[in-house]
Amino acid sequence: MYAQLVESGKAETSEQDVAFQKRIDDGIRIEPKDWMPEGYRKTLIRQIGQHAHSEIVGQLPEGNWITRAPTLQRKAILLAKVQDEAGHGLYLYCAAETLGISRDEMTEQLLAGKAKYSSIFNYPTLTWADIGAIGWLVDGAAIMNQVPLQRCSYGPYSRAMIRICKEESFHQRQGFDIMRALVEGTEDQKAMAQDALNRWWWPSLMMFGPSDKDSVHSEQSMRWGIKQNTNDELRQKFVDQTVPQAEWLGLTVPDSELSWNEEKGGYDFGEPDWNEFMEVIKGNGPCNRERLEARQKAWDDGAWFREGLMAHAEKQSAPIAAE
């Protein structure tokens, strides 16, 4: 998802560029001080920034349930998880900063609607089961996207992803465990779990981005070692992994076209509603306005705090007046 709709610039074919491509082909990581084509830098800034923003905006739908978590243990786990997400945002902003952009600039791009974040966070969390579904499906899909990024050609991004992936697998397990508790519970709880799967299944499949034939960016990003797998490959992998888990839970995946294909050794499944996807990307999803408004409010309401700390720091560094 984090790679969705990132267009990459045209590669120039200078000598430097050929040498750069050779390094990537040889599997040598690119580090901040190394020469890199402008398109590579821009693509990474956009992709890492988008990923960081997704972590930050992603706090909102889950944060919506911290104060209502049904047990102390669930509350603690959810708090720990959301804290991790904020921490991921921090590593990622730092990784992007090595490419010559500041965190404040990226925040401004987000608030101005110029930078994207994952479209999944524009869906509302309406019941406790949605917290389970997000962990199980959304984090599950994120892991699929992110595991290959640990091998990304850009060193700081790759290293950030290694740390992030470790935590994401804990997140996915906690989501699955919420679902497990629900399906082992009362009829109301089972219905809550099924309803959450119904609402989160298709948006989760959309997280891998448009079908390969419609994807605007894949080829160059793959050549540059920023992207390792196509959207469709990852989506297939996700479906193959998740459908048996849904069966284990006794839940029904809401796709009438879903069937096992012996020949390909994977599931056949239906097409997500790409019109809906495009609308959400354009800002017309159920919660786009609420999410951006919440981030804008946090930024505006926090201005005095940030300025106050700066004012204090300036006082401390001011030369002591001569007596």
Place this chain on the structure above:
Amino acid sequence: MDAFVTFCLRMGDNALILGQRTAEWCGHAPVLEEDIAFANMGLDLIGQTQLWYGLAAEAEGKGRTPDDLAFLRPERQFLNSLLVEQPNTDFGHALMRQYLFDAWHLPMQEELAKSSHEGVRGLAQKTVKEVRYHLDRSRDLIVRLGDGSEESHKRMQDALDWLWPFTADLLATDEVDAQMADEGIAPVPALIAKAFDAETQATLARATLTIPETRLRRTGGRDGIHTEHMGYILAEMQSLQRTYPGARW
């Protein structure tokens, strides 16, 4: 109610309700580092809640679990101080509330780490490090924002003016505290009041903030008489357990 159970509930309820308030900031704090810090403090406080409720439930011996204590008690049975339930009016109020609580909480935990009660001693020895870190952090921010810009100074002073009368409820004492002190379970309240005064006077002076001269003392939380905010905190927190009685999560 048994004095020891009351004491544990007061401690646990403080941690839970402040943890709830702290968690409300998730995703809404002024900078990412504060989102992380508030989630972290909330996590510590919820962990402390579980420990205090564990002691209370065991001493009570009625088969109630920590979750029963959190999610199935009505408002009048919650014994937290009024300070911790005060709303997140702005980030300055949240920081000041945290600081005033920490300034009381740390000396309390340090003394409880020497308690005659093994369970209490173990709990406090485990959590005192967290609480020390909370105070280090909140004190630092109070000083920097109090002695920051004109606006940050004003906001911190407003927060202090509003919240100060509620500190009376942290420091209030009754026969439960006297009995806990007599048994060596908890410190003599005057000792904590003295440490609280020393901490707040020194820090607030460094922050160029003025402790308000007010006769207003807001107390009652420790006896279950709360401010109007409390009902909403519980309505939100307990909603799933109340809607689906007996369900396991």
